[in-house]
Amino acid sequence: MSKETLYLSYSEYLRNNYGEKVYKLPVKLNLTCPNRDNNISVGGCIFCNEKGGSFENLDISLTVKEQILKNKEYIGNKYNAKKFIVYFQNFSNTYMDFEKFKKIINECNMEDIVAIDISTRPDCIYDIQLEYLENFSNETNIDIIFELGLQTANYHTLKILNRGHGISEFVLACKKIKERNFKICTHVIIGLPWDNELDIIETAKLISVLDNDEVKIHSLYIPKNTKLEKMYENKEIELITLDKYVEYVVLFLRYLKKDIAIQRLVGRMPKEDSVFCNWGTSWWKIRDKIENTLEENNFRQGDLCNHLDGISII
Template identity: 35%
Template sequence: MQERYYKFSSYLKRRFSQKVHKISVDAGFSCPNRDGTKSKEGCIFCNNRGFSLNSRISPRPLELQIKEGMDFNRARFGAERFIIYFQAYTNTYASLGTLKERYDTVKRFKDIVGISIGTRPDCIDEDILSLIDSYTEDYEVWLEYGLQTIHEKTLAFINRGHTYQDFLRAVELTRKREKIKVCAHVIIGLPGESMEMVLETAKELGRLKLEGIKIHPLHVIRGTRLEEMFSQGLTETLELDEYLELVTRFLEYLWPETVIQRISANCPREFLVDPLWILQKGRILEKIEERLLSESKFQGRLWVG
């Protein structure tokens, strides 16, 4: 049966002939939205300990994180090849020398086929792109830009510290390096956003024909400004059914070739305040499929190019 959206697992199967798994690492970078350069508070939803396993446990050498990740994924899932995901904080926010030293760690392992670098759209320039581009000789390379929404009002409210124009500029710069693939991160259910606003983000990202996108529902993580707002009744989260409606409509406006790298959230129970339904990841994925099927929706159905 034809897939109703372009799953990352399908992309990996098509692209590589072996079982490829992605390993998230914390390479010890900081973030300008936390160190005072942009702000000290960070994005209102941010607690990297809730995002990534390697940020939860005490700092360990990058090489060890990669080795343990590979060993675990080999034993548990039969993984044969790996993409190393520089996930925690802003992974282009350091000197060129430091960036090269951290990225070069992947060269010590023969089974790595790709690197994926998570960053902010205001933390990229030609020199950093040249460095990242140099890895495309030997690896599949993804640059993952945190965007969350195209709406400036929301970006200001969630204290992103960058604009949508910053994102467009980052994509334009990256596009000049043809081998680097671009993935955008989006949150559905941000405070104050209507369905129309969410779908405007989808249409814009469809227009940009990005290689990848990660979507997740807004969720409240402990130790964040969002948790304070939530506990004071100043903001809400979506019900599962509302998310299903929004995410399935969102997919319809995307370019059919955009790989959906994520469509639900990952957060350990001890860090999660709300909504608890995000813990049932398998069920959410099933329900998205069911909704798409029952309503004859599919990725790209309303894409206008």
């Protein structure tokens, strides 16, 4: 059984949409988050450090256009790539003045850019930006993708994580984004100490019923200089084992709609920035364990996703 029959890989999904392999070009902006600047809270989520989730970006002093061109030249030459997605990654990339937002989006309008991927919070989806993006997309034929940080469908866990939003904000964000025919990628963390199997299943089901297009699965790594690090050092939390992580990811995939692309099966971050990451093993070894578990048990993405058409009347 090939990987393509186990789950819908991101690379296959992009080839299906754009006819060939497509590469992301990360762009870093000088911005923050309402969960850090005292609009909602200070300090941000308990797992967020000063880098805001970006570890592979160029220097922030470069303009958006300069970052795109520099990354495009490097990645294009290395992989013979011809199509690209601009990826605004760090913090909340819609949380800014509207004129500034328009300027950075316009800088993405260049040859070989097929999509703009905007990472942000569910409570930072603004109608004025959506309307502008819809017009921009229609004029340029550049797709718009929103990456939303949900992490879990357990709203009690969201409170502990200091996310500053609940499930209703995520539902509303998905509704607004889909009304404009944009795409959605949702981030989830598998292995949160306060979640159980039912939370894993409900998260997969929620993402499925809201017609998400992509999902990015993270293991729970612990960045330095975060509240989560202090909780870990004080033994306030108990982390799941690698075997349990594999079990949970497989469970999540089985309840996830089969046409949702899987951007990744496990997160990663530099060793020097973390106190715990992936049980001290390589991310690709964990990916292989997940794929082997699926194959050995004849499991596949969506084989338990039977909740989208009601209960059988037969």
